[in-house]
Amino acid sequence: MTSSTYRPASAAEARFLAEYDASAYATPLVTVDPVIVTLRDEQLAVLLVKREEHPFLGSWGLPGGFIDIRNDADPEACAVRKLKEKAAFVSPYLEQVKTVGGRERDPRGWSLTVLFFALIAEDDVPPIDKRLAKWFPLSALPDAMAFDHRALIDCAIRRIRAKAEYTALPAHLLPQRFTLSKMQRVFELVLQRRLTAGAFRRRIEPLVEPIADCFETASHRPAQVYRLRPDSGSLIFEQPLKGARRK
Amino acid sequence: MTSSTYRPASAAEARFLAEYDASAYATPLVTVDPVIVTLRDEQLAVLLVKREEHPFLGSWGLPGGFIDIRNDADPEACAVRKLKEKAAFVSPYLEQVKTVGGRERDPRGWSLTVLFFALIAEDDVPPIDKRLAKWFPLSALPDAMAFDHRALIDCAIRRIRAKAEYTALPAHLLPQRFTLSKMQRVFELVLQRRLTAGAFRRRIEPLVEPIADCFETASHRPAQVYRLRPDSGSLIFEQPLKGARRK
């Protein structure tokens, strides 16, 4: 299958392309693996599916799979499709991490996988079919997982934690409306350390805007409800976080 | 070709693997493209090769190519092989950027490429066959390039520039021994702005060590020669650079 919109530069090139047979060469198996991350019970959790096919039949693994060159426009589209097939996620934040591959990572042969992570707010998590998929907190991942998926998860989580130091990435784990206390808690869970409220607010304030007359009320002072500023774009801070608070 | 070291979990899985034919499914074309970067005449420059095959015959493109699943252990090994095939680079710094793919980027069909960049010191650049390959300064890249290689170069350069803000990545563009002034100049060229000597030295000093009694001499005060500290590892700074100097 050759591309349709491309205009060959010469008759010789057109002939070459007409005769080109991509299947004549041995290529790697190519998959996409999304690490779908949310917060559950104050813990980072990832969605795993139970494999219904060989190899690793019955093991837990990432909800990924082969790129379908007929239907996927690009790797991102493939990742979105995988997310849709497992559950009707509402356009979560999706980011490519890296590509890993080699001769040994898949017993079916030389394989390459494009690793993504997706962040989704706890409130936006759709119900899942518990026979097929399950949320695992990071602290209680299954012992034996399919392929190198355990290493892939570690890699994606490292990336998320690293970016939380100098961007507002964890904001994508929050619902659209949130209080700054909730937001701080999410950052603390991702960063695995306590932050001080003053510094956190100063840092995050330029990226959020209060929703007028909207407060979250409880048996204490009501909390202003915020949303991300529509123009806050990449959510990058000038300064990385420095330390942790002592108490 | 299935992996040899894997031990199937069951007889059924062993049977499945024995009968698995990876070539039965349509897979993308899979390539690796390294953006080889050095400094020439006070400018960032990339190595391009003239394509000797269709498509884009005669155009300049990145010195990449197909993954050879027989000989390449993983994508990094493939990138190293590509670098070796074009010139005997001495183990340059190599980093994966991202993977791009889709239906339209290669007229031969749905293709995926794993993008890398390599950094190499001007002094370590081996001589190249000028009929096959050529260094292009970033400011004077060829107008029409093969595939989406122009966009790939832009992407790799953006990554290098971004990391120069919070890591000592540009150090890999220096020879093993260098003066701090030379180092500062390299950072300035990568960052495209002037830096102040005081702040730069404070920042970089923990990552380098002076070589005893080794000075670079000229018609002015001799400059201490430094090398990277062997333990400086990932070369990450606590603080990102903030601004530029005025004059």
Added chain:
DNA sequence: AGAATAGTGTCTGTAAGACATTATTCA
């Protein structure tokens, strides 16, 4: 001596962390 670059010392501004204090609600 003067040119040229290497290298240092110090001031200032900015922003982070610490922490005490005030604010507001409900039980």
Added chain:
DNA sequence: TGAATAATGTCTTACAGACACTATTCT
């Protein structure tokens, strides 16, 4: 009134950028 959390104000510290000043060599 007290518990609980929200939100603010201020002090201290760390470090980047500015910039003047000293150091050392060669011509």
